[in-house]
Amino acid sequence: MTRARMHHPKASTERTMLPRCMGGRGLVDINNLRKQQIEGMRIYFMEKSTSSSLHNAVWKELYASSPTVQHISTNCDKLELWKSKPLHGRHPNEASKDNVDNKASNHWLVAGCLFPETEGFMIAIQDQVIPTRNYLKAILRDTGVVSDSCRYGCNAIETIQHITSGCTCLAGTEYIDRHNSVVKMLHQQLALMHCLISSTQSVPYYKYEPEPVLENSNFGFIGIERF
Template identity: 40%
Template sequence: FKAINTYAAPVIGYSFGIIRWSHTDIDELNRLNRTQLTRYRKLHPNSCIERITISRPEGGRGLVDFHTLYNSEIDNLRQYFHSKDTPLHRTITKADRRYTQLNLHEEHAQLERSHTITQKKEEWSRKTLHGKHYNIVQNPYIDQELTYKWLTMGQIYPETEGFILAIQDNVIATRNYRKFIIKEAIESDTCRKCHQTTENIDHITGSCKLLAGTDYTERHNAAAKIIHQELAHKHNLIQTKRVPYYTYLPDN
């Protein structure tokens, strides 16, 4: 993501205002980004599209939106030419009657609108599956900054990051998803473990009785080990170096 934003996007951005790009062309650039990320397993093909270009502190992945970049470059170039008072700049401004996408002759020409972050969030929240996670995070008792801190720290592989977001977007191939969303011809959407209720993300991550004594316990113990080790080091209760949580064994 950083490579795309830092190296690829600016190179393309240099052509905005010089080469004539259509709305469809820019849509294709955004689509190309998504397909390449999917190809290399960094993005689930059914993940929320709006979320990709929302900033990481707000729950997105911070990828450049070429529509936003295009409008920004066009606006900056127009302001530059209109702010100059040299004969050359005045001549260019007067002559550009839709010869370029800057259309400098019209001082207050309207730019093509792109979705703002607020509009993207609204679209994200309105989606039945994708919006479920977003609407939960908006609860006043949830700290959004801490919730999405892992997205800003850059400590996990992009493939893992994409998988976690796919879980949050409810697009993992559970039986419920396959039967009612993908419309696969399966007889039942009941859980393959407990065979008692619908198999969806919420059930798998927190309410399957057969997983309660194993996977859920291991998950809680792992979190407790991290907290225990941090507190022990903070209060100088142990002198050993920090070790990965999965090898840490708290003293009784």
């Protein structure tokens, strides 16, 4: 995945084999499958060992090589391990709070609408392994980074949370552009939902320009003011 640019080399590995509805990447846990197969074979040969000398011989060999049942990690085990990580665990701990809709928060992973590379980049942001100054200095111990202050000059510590929503220098430009993009998506989806525009008029959000007024026999839609 890393070689194909679908997984950041420093991103969490604990979430890769969790279901997407739990915030994972949905990969199959080969190690768990191996353990389940071994345990299934142990049970099968144990049940047959009483009536077959061949099965009894195989059962004894299996028991001698692995007398105890191997622990099979559940999804809850993997989730708790992910949450226990000081850096990677911040996102799942925040998403598990009572005031957060965890299902809706992970819907983008379940829907699978993004390119794998884009999805990997989003995961890297959630895992907070984007090379901000604070990450380079405090986590990677990069001696070339003298200060962890924001590179845009707002005198705050440059973390991923600061860059995405707390930088005063970006508030008047990037944040407004981001909000306007969300407004355009909402405007187009509402217009499609109420048949104010046809599906043939649907375009990518970055090409969509909301009309000031849309109306039909049932609904009227006054354009949303943009900044």
